[in-house]
Amino acid sequence: MHDDRKLVEERIDRMLRERIAPAVYAARIPLELAAWHVPGEPVPLEEALAATYEPFAAGTRWGRPWSTTWLRATGTVPGEWLGRRVEAVFDLGFVGDWPGGQAEALVYDLSGDPIKGLEPQNQYVPVTGPQVGLMLEMAANPDILADGFLPTPLGDLATAGDEPLYRFAHADLAVLDEEVWHLRLDLEVLRELMAELPQAEPRRHEILRALERALDVLDIHDVSGTASQARAHLAAVLASPAHASAHTISGVGHAHIDSAWLWPIRETQRKNARTFANVTALARDYPEFVFAGPQAQQYAWVKQRWPEIFDRIREAVKGGQWVPVGGMWVEADGNLPGGEALARQLVHGKRFFAEEFGVECRGVWLPDSFGYTAAYPQIARLAGMDWFLTQKISWNQTNKFPHHTFWWEGIDGTRIFTHFPPADTYNGTFAGSELAHAVRNYAEKGAGTRSLLPFGHGDGGGGPTREMLERARRLRDLEGSPRVVVQPPDAFFAAAREELPDAAVWSGELYLELHRATYTSQARTKAGNRRSESLLREAELWAATAAVHAGFAYPYDELDRLWKVVLLHQFHDILPGSSIAWVHKEAEATYARVHAELEEIITAATTALAGTGTTPWVFNTAPQPVESVPGGGMARLETLPEPGAPVTVEGTTLDNGLVRVVIDGDGLLASVRDLVAGREVLAPGTRGNLLQLHADFPNQWDAWDIDAHYRRQRTDLTHADSVTVVSRGPLAGAVRVERSFGASRVTQTVTVRAGSPSIEIATEIDWHERQKILKAAFPLDVHADRSAAEIQYGHVHRPTHTNTSWDAARFEISCHRWIHVGEPGYGVAIANDATYGHDVTRTTRQDCGTTTTARLSLVRAPQSPDPEADQGRHRMTYALVPGASIAEAVDAGYALNLPARVVSGGAGPVPEPLVSLDGRAARIEAVKLADDASGDVVVRVYESLGGRAATRLRASFPITEVTVTDLLERPLGETLAADADGSVPIGLRPFQILTLRLRRR
């Protein structure tokens, strides 16, 4: 037989494109249009309904960036269309089919009831009666990444300009020719399947010839009249069942909507309304449809602003078609949120879904966050989660992750059943290529038979479409294709776990070999988050202490609200620094307000405890004693002993008997002598706190990525404008160093305090560089095989060598409040109060000694998507702690982030800490009153050293019962008994997190 395959394939493609697709709508008449252009930001519906509308026509240019235009569309369905499927069809001027940065609209009826969204790939509104009246709230969202990662002014209302972005294409009443529509879907599904089948397979040729026969009977001049005949020729190939060994794909309807990214938060809210309206409409038409919606925050917005849509969601949840998933407040970044914040993401997310829908979420749903902390398995399990889903690790640039279904083991040994959809997308469409890729890619073939595929257009693309569900129907049981079943994620995970109970184990963090600059970009947003987390801890501790000891009214509602604001900003494009200028400007302003409100709560609570007067009281929020003030407790300043030997300052050498720090004429640390250990901390011939400037121009993804080649261009900032002693002891010695380079300035104050080996470096940067990164380097005379970095409720080790491609790819690492490098018997910690990005490398010197260099990534200057990212002023403090053990690193991290507060108070009795623990292995991470307002005190503790801890909990109030709870403060069935002295003995395994609920007498 002659081989004409290519010719037939080309014929199919042209027919689809030029004859069949245009025939899907059989007849069209234009709708009558009138428009009102909102002068400023979006307005409430009532205001729009009451506005004055002007005539508007197809072809009109509309929409300055970020503006809103309301469109009224009216018309009458012609009598001859009676009994046919009529739709209103709109093209707002869509550009291509990219769903994110585009024009979009929410369609209401004339009474203001929201009906459905309009997006590039979802342009219809069903018409039910003869008279049509619709209101469109059209958003002129600009396409920020239209030109790739080039700087654009469009991401900020102040610089976006007034030039209209779109040309309105059409608004029509149209008849949907269902037979042609189905023909198109039949052809597409078979054409795409055929393309994935091997040339040698008979099935491929059977499909080809069936398609050819269908086209042979299709009249190009009467597609509508011959579509049925054409479909008849496809029935047999569509009915042929899947192979016995066919892979099964569990399709889960989804719409990944970034809570802010290339648009501001206010636009996310409208994206939610549009997409959620689409989903509930689709659920009515397709009974088998199941949609998984994460991010409680987005539901909360819709509940408040579009209650009609929220009611429909409630109905769909009841009917099993809408499944709240993830159990988090937002899809947070997977590395940067602190332990307590990550716990609260799950607490507030799960609680919202339980209270609103009676649903207990069973899995973590984080398809898009940029790597995942090794603390996750335990935190998730303690929130009652059984499974974990992401696909982002498929974006690795270097190493291919070996599993798709596996047990993920965290730092404490807890395991959680985990799945990466092998389709490598969270915006599935059931395209043939996507399904075939999933099958080819699935790593557990031979042991497992199934995978999950989230399908639906994200980011304002409107979610799943009816075409996707039609495809799923055709793919249920089709020869040559994987089987497709649409089902809730819990059903998939139950089936996957049943067939793979002994799946492989991956231990430790899920490091994303990409997007490593998200530990550093938009440093002010990151500093705002860290400070918020610290202030929330302080506010809860002192409010709880004051409530128990001074009758203070615990601010439940305020803390609940403030937590949720902070949790929202941990979304995986806000905290990582990958959003437009608008988002980050707003985030900085929001953090300032949050900090002010938390300071008010703290002031009220500490005043309630200290009383009024002029006596200075010291409040120590850190869990360990600081300068003789008990952890989580307070003291009167005048009763405190002297902190230790005084600091002496000679020239620019600072000495407190524990360390001697020599600052040279360049303002660098020329020597750091540990006087207790009797050794020099810095490597021979090196200087510490060396600021290093690198060119930082990644191949793509500017705000997200730092590429390994950045290291090869470096300028050491060795010139100081001035080096000045600013404090001469006895309590503190300090030297200020000023440097300028380019248009930027850095002022650093190096401080040594009496009684502490810690060398604090308070840093102010006025930053005006472009596409550069600034690092602070400490070359240490330490032989460290690995670094330890604080993560949520513990720490993680990473090698300092680059033996394998996996080690080499981790050239930039994230950490929370401290990083530590050491050799047996000696270690050094570096604590920080606002920095997350670090790197640790090592070199061998001529004397065969090892120099381990730890660096902090202080600030970057990417230009996309925010061309002004990180420009301007920054403040941060870091501290070098010579001779530090891991326990002392933990201390240093707390001390720097939770500095003691001095408050004017009275002469009354000083209360004991509300709760405390013996020893240094177990730490208290949170103290609060129970969220149920019962008055119970909730304490979250963890083992911080990676070993076993035997400790005692002591409370300064009478306890009747101590209950072990999950993160949501729900009892887990275990109670702890107090000894005769009232203390409660506690045993913790390595890195165990334990939540205790203390009932007060």
Ligand SMILES: [Zn+2]
């Ligand atoms: Zn995302």
